[in-house]
Amino acid sequence: MVSVTYSGQMEDVLTETKKEKLESIHRGLYAKEGAGSEFLGWLDWPSGLSQEFLDQIKQTAEQIRSQADVLIVIGIGGSYLGAKAVIEALQPHFEKNPEFEVIFAGHQVSGAYLKQLMAYVDDKEVALNVISKSGTTTEPALAFRFLQQYMQERYGADAASRIYVTTDENKGALLTLAKEQGYKRFVVPDDVGGRYSVFTAVGLLPIAAAGFDVERLISGAKAAEEELKTFGEDNPAIRYAAIRHSLYEQGYTNEVLATFEPKLNFVQEWWKQLFGESEGKEGKGIFPVSVVYTTDLHSLGQYIQDGKRNLFESFLVVEETDEDLEVFEADNNLDQLNYLSGLSLHDFNLTAYKGVSEAHLNGGVPQVGIHVNQMDEYHVGYLLYFYMLSCAYSAYLLEINPFNQPGVEDYKTAIFRLLNKPGY
Numbered sequence: 321m322v323s324v325t326y327s328g329q330m331e332d333v334l335t336e337t338k339k340e341k342l343e344s345i346h347r348g349l350y351a352k353e354g355a356g357s358e359f360l361g362w363l364d365w366p367s368g369l370s371q372e373f374l375d376q377i378k379q380t381a382e383q384i385r386s387q388a389d390v391l392i393v394i395g396i397g398g399s400y401l402g403a404k405a406v407i408e409a410l411q412p413h414f415e416k417n418p419e420f421e422v423i424f425a426g427h428q429v430s431g432a433y434l435k436q437l438m439a440y441v442d443d444k445e446v447a448l449n450v451i452s453k454s455g456t457t458t459e460p461a462l463a464f465r466f467l468q469q470y471m472q473e474r475y476g477a478d479a480a481s482r483i484y485v486t487t488d489e490n491k492g493a494l495l496t497l498a499k500e501q502g503y504k505r506f507v508v509p510d511d512v513g514g515r516y517s518v519f520t521a522v523g524l525l526p527i528a529a530a531g532f533d534v535e536r537l538i539s540g541a542k543a544a545e546e547e548l549k550t551f552g553e554d555n556p557a558i559r560y561a562a563i564r565h566s567l568y569e570q571g572y573t574n575e576v577l578a579t580f581e582p583k584l585n586f587v588q589e590w591w592k593q594l595f596g597e598s599e600g601k602e603g604k605g606i607f608p609v610s611v612v613y614t615t616d617l618h619s620l621g622q623y624i625q626d627g628k629r630n631l632f633e634s635f636l637v638v639e640e641t642d643e644d645l646e647v648f649e650a651d652n653n654l655d656q657l658n659y660l661s662g663l664s665l666h667d668f669n670l671t672a673y674k675g676v677s678e679a680h681l682n683g684g685v686p687q688v689g690i691h692v693n694q695m696d697e698y699h700v701g702y703l704l705y706f707y708m709l710s711c712a713y714s715a716y717l718l719e720i721n722p723f724n725q726p727g728v729e730d731y732k733t734a735i736f737r738l739l740n741k742p743g744y
């Protein structure tokens with residue numbers, strides 16, 4: 321379902337020592353041992369999901385769609401990127417959904433954004449889904465302070481029936497508030513970290529509300545869970561982790577995730593958080609960057625071709641598309657493009673992929689390809705699970721705990737001190 325190609329030799333990547341190390345990581349992972357193993361709930365989450373839970377998600381999504389024209393999803397990091405990635409990958413570019421929209425908030429602190437959002441939804445029926453595992457993250461909490469007041473002013477006592485909270489089962493300011501106000505609640509499991517939470521209510525409720533088939537999404541993730549659990553050189557999750565690590569050891573410390581499909585832009589953003597927060601610790605880790613081609617061939621392409629040689633490129637290639645255009649023969653050929661007639665734009669991109677990959681390889685940029693058949697719920701589910709699993713292998717190869725993020729506290733402390741937060 322996902323296959324991984326590499327411009328180098330797999331024998332050089334999967335040395336005997338590396339295979340032994342990967343095998344031991346594999347054993348530790350599935351025995352749920354090793355650093356951060358208390359956060360391995362995502363590993364068998366898709367297969368453990370009950371129909372009852374999925375039905376509850378679907379029913380709540382239906383309720384939201386029947387009471388509102390807009391769902392505002394408040395969250396940041398793992399509490400927004402998974403849903404945003406799936407929705408953006410699946411929805412049309414334009415006319416997204418004239419009857420129902422999902423809009424995100426609380427992923428930055430822009431007064432203009434929030435003010436304009438409240439003005440935008442003023443003539444629409446609104447529901448809120450506020451998502452925070454800790455229940456204390458400042459950006460979503462601030463956005464919720466404004467939006468909760470907005471809802472209460474607009475709907476009075478009925479506001480509570482339009483507010484849905486996804487947070488920890490036992491702790492956090494958001495939980496206290498939700499209980500106090502009687503908001504419907506969904507749980508972020510203790511053993512699933514934010515960036516691994518897309519298949520929990522964190523991702524599923526907004527995705528279902530946006531009108532997508534969460535059962536197909538979970539079937540894809542479940543297939544990935546099943547197929548990728550076997551240890552072997554052909555396991556794509558293991559191959560990708562091993563290639564990344566081998567390149568890292570050779571000094572390629574930056575990975576550029578490239579795609580030709582603008583709808584995958586938020587899959588790239590989700591991937592950046594996943595790998596960046598999982599691996600970037602103790603002075604180690606590959607810095608994850610992303611580009612959308614051919615757009616960025618006209619900006620960052622120069623650097624990638626010719627700049628400092630510490631980066632490798634991984635292409636996320638979607639093999640098939642269901643909507644396309646074919647270049648037609650023009651009578652006058654004034655634009656001199658008749659040589660392309662008969663070619664579909666998708667085929668143009670697949671050829672561009674080959675050409676760019678060849679040129680960048682010649683420029684000293686090692687090439688990795690992550691190939692997926694198509695973009696639908698099933699394949700996105702498969703792909704996201706693949707990345708999560710591979711990320712765990714990759715971080716363990718660096719001898720890093722993939723599931724914590726101690727570094728994000730430092731900037732928070734500095735901001736709180738400057739803002740005179742009590743206790744800082």
Ligand SMILES: O=P(O)(O)OC[C@H]1O[C@](O)(CO)[C@@H](O)[C@@H]1O
Pocket residue numbers: 396397398399451452453454455456457460514515597725728
């Ligand atoms: O869901 P929460 O607790 O609000 O956290 C949001 C994000 O903030 C972080 O804790 C730090 O950036 C991420 O790991 C997490 O996804």
